């Protein structure tokens with residue numbers, strides 16, 4: 466069943482068409498990748514899905530609802546969370562506090578109740594703390610919960626970002642280059658964590674990723690963008706040997722000469 470449907474989505478910045486008439490269906494419980502050369506429009510597409518940009522044209526349906534043009538916080542509350550290409554943590558807060566901040570969309574307490582610490586707020590805080598620690602255990606960071614975020618090694622910061630995104634209890638997570646800048650060991654751990662998001666938490670995963678080994682091992686389906694346009698879609702083995710994809714990555718003539726497969 467489709468969890469997300471993008472229909473003919475276009476995003477223009479002045480005269481530049483960053484995303485051009487892209488339609489895409491993402492099934493519930495799947496792991497899919499969006500790939501393409503630099504500047505292909507991948508991050509802009511994520512930004513449209515998460516409400517950071519309104520599409521110039523087209524519509525987005527999520528879980529049966531039209532979410533086109535909703536604000537980012539409204540889209541998060543409906544169940545889409547994300548991480549960013551450049552890590553965006555609250556560096557001066559602890560690991561635990563970063564996850565608690567991510568939970569605010571799910572808390573019911575109003576300002577009055579928080580100021581006066583009513584019993585219901587204290588109960589809600591306890592539940593939040595338990596849940597935050599459960600998420601930290603899931604990403605294997607609970608032992609670091611009192612560290613400042615800025616003191617974590619790079620791979621751990623990326624995992625903390627995922628834990629914070631999970632705090633909004635999403636149905637779908639969008640990961641923008643989750644293994645960028647990682648060493649091989651960190652990349653292997655991140656790949657394993659991405660798989661567990663789906664296998665153990667049932668979350669649908671969409672990733673933008675440049676590391677073709679990661680893309681080819683983890684994705685069930687791949688969509689390829691080039692100059693804002695969808696040029697291919699299919700199973701990893703289909704994408705790997707698709708002449709248009711090889712041409713987009715390696716330049717004209719490469720496919721004709723059978724030079725190389727993408728990620729081969």
Ligand SMILES: Nc1ncnc2c1ncn2[C@@H]1O[C@H](COP(=O)(O)OP(=O)(O)OP(=O)(O)O)[C@@H](O)[C@H]1O
Pocket residue numbers: 478481482483501502503504505506507508509510
């Ligand atoms: N806010 C903006 N204003 C103007 N142009 C933009 C804006 N955001 C993105 N673009 C342009 O849109 C095009 C697509 O950029 P985008 O960042 O979506 O590509 P990408 O596929 O994510 O690239 P990369 O792999 O390098 O991150 C680029 O030409 C970029 O310069």
